[in-house]
Amino acid sequence: PASLIFTRENWHTVQEVTVTGINDNLANDDGQRTVTISHTASGGGYENVAAMVSVTVTDDDAALVVSESTLSLAEAGGIGTYTVKLASQPSGNVTVSPTSNDTSIATVSPDSLTFTTENWNTTQPVTVTGVNDNLVNDGGQRTVNISHTASGGGYENVAAMVSVTVTDDDAALVVSESTLSLAEAGGSETYTVQ
DSSP: OOOOOOOTTTTTSOOOOOOOOOOOOBOOGGGEEEEEEEEEOOSTTOTTOEEEEEEEEEOOOOOEEESOSEEEEETTTOEEEEEEEESSBOSSOEEEEEEESOTTTEEEEOSOEEEOTTTTTSOEEEEEEEOOOSSOOGGGEEEEEEEEEEESTTOTTOEEEEEEEEEOOOOOOOBSOSOOOOOTTTOOOOOOBO
């Protein structure tokens, strides 16, 4: 309510005040905003009596929008791309840094993306490139995570992840039998190699 009224009869009864957050669709610095609610009394001998309540509103607008959560690509120079943009207008420049957790499996470029209050909702491309290891990998695949860490413009500590599966391109021999038993005098067995 806009005001609370206390009388001689209800002065000792608690009256409830409800505070409701308002969505601003902006990424706020430090991920939150603070407002102070003032209570000033008048009348009945309560002139110049005041109290304050500080309310912290946690921002729900800062997020990275990544077009793909998973990618698959070939080992030797296979390329995959996806895009990144911000979910809401930042309060200043935001730098997003995509990073591979294992550059022996896949590399990522560019090193950073910059979003401003003008281009925050325009997608920017990220390219992931498979790295050849010249080894036959167990299961024929390796996995790497591309993390995206944001900073500035109210996007501090905002992150996103893309999981990348790199398919092995290295040749392997497949032998149908690993052991054979033969009779000494002219015994024979066969196996296949692929």
